[in-house]
Amino acid sequence: MRRIYDVVIVGSGAAGLTAALKLAPHMRVAVLSKGEMSGGSTRWAQGGIAAVLEATDSIQSHIDDTLVAGAGLCDEEAVRFVVERGRDAIESLINLGVEFDRANSVHEDGYDYHLTREGGHSHRRIIHAADATGKAVQKTLNQRVLDEPNIDVYEHHIAIDVITNRHLKNPGSYDDQAHGVYVLNLEKGRVETFSARATIIASGGASRVYLYSSNPDASTGDGIAMAWRAGCRVTNMEFNQFHPTCLYHPDAKTFLITEAMRGEGAVLRLKDGTRFMPGYDKREELAPRDIVARAIDSEMKRTGEECVWLDITHKDADFVISHFPTIYRHCLGLGIDITKDWIPVVPAAHYTCGGIHVDMHARTGLDRLYAAGECSHTGLHGANRMASNSLLECLVLGNAAADDILDKIDDLPSAAIARDWDESQVSDSDEMVVVTHNWKELRRFMWDYVGIVRTDKRLARAKRRVDLLAAEIQEYYGNFRVTADLLELRNLVTVADLIVRSAQMRKESRGLHFTADYPKLADEPRDTTLIPFGHAVSDRVA
Incomplete structure (x- = not known):
């Protein structure tokens, strides 16, 4: 089966849906989701979105904090590009209907939203919806997308490969381009062809490559692998962020304890109650995630314990419950009352800081192929992503991809005709x-x-x-x-x-x-960029 659209978007998280909503008034868009529409990582983001929203903060401060966290590998131009567009991105979400938490008092510049602080940030600049910000953002974006007549959402469709010139019946021009994707329809059990004038990969990260991860099962690096096979560069794939505090419990599956809890005063302890972060960094529990994760890993190896403990019991119980209701309910269901009990935590693979190499228009090295969100590398995160910059990047680069496509709308060729997927030489496996x-x-x-x-x-x-x-x-x-x-x-x-x-x-x-x-540290910071040599030879097309 062949479907034809102006734009095909692989992924239904914040980056993909942001792009879809901007494109919808002008183009027909298909959004592919390998599971349910809300099954990606966006929904699970607890802490919030970093942006400069009050008078005591500044763009330069947010830039400086990001550069420090990135350990010398951030692209300062990319950091500035994203940070400067932070407030507009937040206001767009508010206009769409996202209900962020309100403050008890109005800020100096009239903003009345509650802002919290997380590791690496020198100011309170994290806007949030309790401890389930991603869920609130995803829910609103889903509703808006489903209301758009020009957007078709295909759930339970997993992209296989980017369609490039070698897949076409008549390749035409010498320069390679993206022409859509081959897709496995999981409900029908068949491979379908989605042809498009432009393609956006917004498929999330690859933390499921590790045994322990805070990510949903879908975070298997699909977009990164597809782009690599299509001939795109990837950059800084060695930088995998391990979130310091994932709940350690035999009945808990990859449940994250947000960094915002440490931002509100929670401290890390050993079994005997000793705090250990002061011995590792002057910022203590609010040090960047790589430092906190390594400290926990070191203490677990030193003591032989299977976890450490996060303690917020010294804070008022009503405060804890109101600020972290999702965590409170989840832990209580496992017999842990976080207002009275320490929370057992371990590090877990959390975020892929490298990815498909893109510019500030979200363009990859393959014409008409874009990438946005965790699957991409813009230079924003450098060697370590600062807390709550990820959703911000999704929003800004999702918009950037859509803007670039709309700028070229009159010059984009019609969707090309790809060869059909060929399964004549294969069989069903009897050894799964x-x-x-x-x-x-x-x-x-x-x-x-x-x-x-x-x-x-x-x-x-x-x-x-x-x-x-x-x-x-x-x-x-x-x-x-x-x-x-x-x-x-x-x-x-x-x-x-x-x-x-x-x-x-x-x-x-x-x-x-x-x-x-x-x-x-080496004397000179350098990115690690891998360049594909040739293309995959296993594409099953007739």
């Missing part, structure tokens, strides 16, 4: 255990060898295992019909390879990349 086993093996050795603390020996071990898995998975992919699990595993092993190769290239410790073999 291969996929299950490889999935588990991949995530385990990535956690053990490419986690919070790395060494050359660990990375070499990981690379050998990645190479073996990649060959096995590619053979499997070439012989059997595609399934969601197979596609995600194929993408995860590609992303794992990119992470390991990037980590091997960085002979220093900077930001989120810490290696015991090179504990010091």
Whole structure:
């Protein structure tokens, strides 16, 4: 089946839906979601969105804080571009109907929203909806998108690959371009062709490449892997952020304890009650996430404990419950009353700071292909993302992608005709255990060898295992019909390879990349950019 649109957007989170809403008055748009529309990472963002919203704060302060957190690898032009558009992005959400928490008193410049502070920020600039900001943003964007007649949402559709010139019946021009995506319709069990004049990848990050992650199951690096196979550069894939405080409980699945709790005074303790962050950084619990995560990891290894504890019991109970109602209810259901009990926490893979290399128009190196949000690398985050800058980037770059497409609307060619997906030489697999086993093996050795603390020996071990898995998975992919699990595993092993190769290239410790073999900073900060050599040869098209 072939569907034709002006723009196809892979992903239904904040970046993708922001772009869709801006494009909808002028173009027909398809939004692809591999699960339910609200199944991505946006919905799970607890803390809030960073933006300069009050008179005592400043654009330059937000820029400076971001540059410090990024450990010398932020692109200052990109940081300024995003930060300067922060207030407009927030006001757009308010106009759409997002209900952020109000303050008890009006700020000097008339703003009456409650702002909190998180690690790395020198001011209170995090606007939020209690401790479920992402949920509020996602709900509002969903409602607006579903009301737009020019937007069609396809749930349970997982993109397989970007359609490029080599997939066309008549390739035409020599210069390669994106022409849409091949998509597996999970409900029908068939591969469909979505042709488009422009394509936006907004598919989120790749933290599910690790055994422990705060991300939903869908965060398997699909967009990054697809762009790489299509010939796009990727940058700084070695910088994987581990959130310091994920709930540690046998009945809790990847439940995050927001950094805003530390912003409101929560402290980290060992089992005997000792605070340890003052011994690691003068900013204590409000140090950037990489420092806090490494401190927790170090203390767990030193003491042999399986977790540390987050304590907010010294704050007024009503304050805690009103500010963190989602966390309070969830923990209470597990027998933990956070107003009286310490919360057991561990670090978990949380955010992919590198990704598809894009400019400030969200353009990749492939014409008519854009990327926005966690799957992309703009230079905003550098070597370590500062808290609550992620949703801000989604909003700003989602708008930037749409603006660039609209600027070119009269020059974009019609959607090209791609060859049909060919399954005549494949069969249904009778050994899905291969996929299950490889999935588990991949995530385990990535956690053990490419986690919070790395060494050359660990990375070499990981690379050998990645190479073996990649060959096995590619053979499997070439012989059997595609399934969601197979596609995600194929993408995860590609992303794992990119992470390991990037980590091997960085002979220093900077930001989120810490290696015991090179504990010091290099004299000159440099990005790690990988360039594909040739294209995949496994595309099954007739």
